[in-house]
Amino acid sequence: MAPKSIQPLKGFLDKYPQEMAFLNYLIDTVKSVAALYGFEQYDGPVIEPLELYVGKTSKEILEEQAFTLKDRNDQALMLRPEITPSLARMVAAKAQELTFPIRYFNYGLRYRYEAPQKGRNREFYQYDFDIIGSDSLLADIELLSVTVEILKKLGGTQDTFVVYINSRSEMNAFFASIGLREDQYRPVLQAIDKRDKVDDEVFINLLVKCGLTTDQTREITQLLAEPDDYKKNFEPIMQLAQAYGIQDYIQVNPMITRGLDYYTGFVFEAKSKIGLTRSLLGGGRYDNLVASFGARPLSGVGFATSDTVLEEFVKDINKVPDLQTTQAPVLVTVFDQSLQKLSIETAALLRRAGIKTELYMNMDTLQKQLKYADKKNIPWVLIIGPEEAKNQNVVLKNMPASSQQICILEDAVGIIKNS
Secondary structure, eight states, X not given: OOOOOOOOOTTOOOOOHHHHHHHHHHHHHHHHHHHHTTXXXXXXXXXXXXXXXTTTSOHHIIIIIOOEEEOTTOXXXXXXXXXXXXXXXXXXXXXXXXXXXXXXXXXXXEEOOOOOBTTBOSEEEEEEEEEESOOSHXXXXXXXXXXXXXXXXXXXXXXXXXXXXXXXXXXXXXXXXXXXXXXXXXHHHHHHHTGGGSOHHHHHHHHHHTXXXXXXXXXXHXXXXXXHHHXXXXXXXXXXXXXXXXXXXXXXXXXXXXXXXXXXXEEEEEEESSSOOSOSEEEEEESSTTGGGTSOOOOEEEEEEEHHHHHHHHHHTTOOOOOOOOOOSEEEOOOOGGGHHHHHHHHHHHHHTTOOEEEOOSOOOHHHHHHHHXXXXXXXXXXXXXXXXXXXXXXXXXXXXXXXXXXXXXXXXXXXXXX
């Protein structure tokens, strides 16, 4: 009976060296921007008590997307779908010790039971940036600048992405001005969040279901269609965007509301202008989350993005880098059993000299070993045969140039290091 082929779970991906090379490229890009802006890295548990997320994440995540389980004590647990509630708990636990405002970033695995599609998997790496302990517009604009910086470093331009901004508090003020009750704010925001996904008739019906009058429905549709007066509320942050040199990437858009329940004010999303339709990243201000863990109120603002959407964005704009998976630039051959010890000692010497070195594992012909190096794009091959062993030298072969030279090992080290 043939062995059964066991595939990864739907929405979970095996990552071979080429995929890991691209993931590391994304991680390195994000980490370089984090360092540039003075963010410190942190992390939290991958599995958390389910109660951590109750009232602190969206209803959709809790009821439709949660990966839940129970431990042997029957405690309800959840694979983390996001890390902001964990961060809020961590900050609350050490609120008396931390120096505020804090600037934290994280990357790690997240889990959501969503329908796998372009730019979306059930297991993915997410990148989070948060500033906690400042209610200044400078915190908001810093994160907008980080957003633009990351997307530009990945090859994005004004022609390929835009960052939309809005404010839940400004939207709430508008709702109050047209006579909405406070209990209508959230369902109306949820309806507006769906506006660009449905036609006019469906959208009107969504507003009617929220209990809006004909006049209130007309006021909201007019705001979304002609937001020029509304945009004036954002002149202070747009002036700061100009100081940062990112004003051409930023646009006010009252349809951006964000789905997570803990957002209280400023919100934003980056969107691709080509290809991918879902958001590249998104975030906003949360003023009550840390206090919900018993600490003093601390205003926070943050955003998140993922490897899946960033990968699709880079592909859509044709900026996928040429990434080599081979880590070692040198292959040391093994001529036969009698010379194996000398090859091992040679590889060890190269490694002590700081040169990444691969030692060939099998007793194959030299031709096969050279073919192996060629397939793996290893540029240097160090050959030690009986003649070289006798004369205490090596053959250093430059694979791209199809040339070779005989030299002592110390000279080979210098040539490789200087190449």
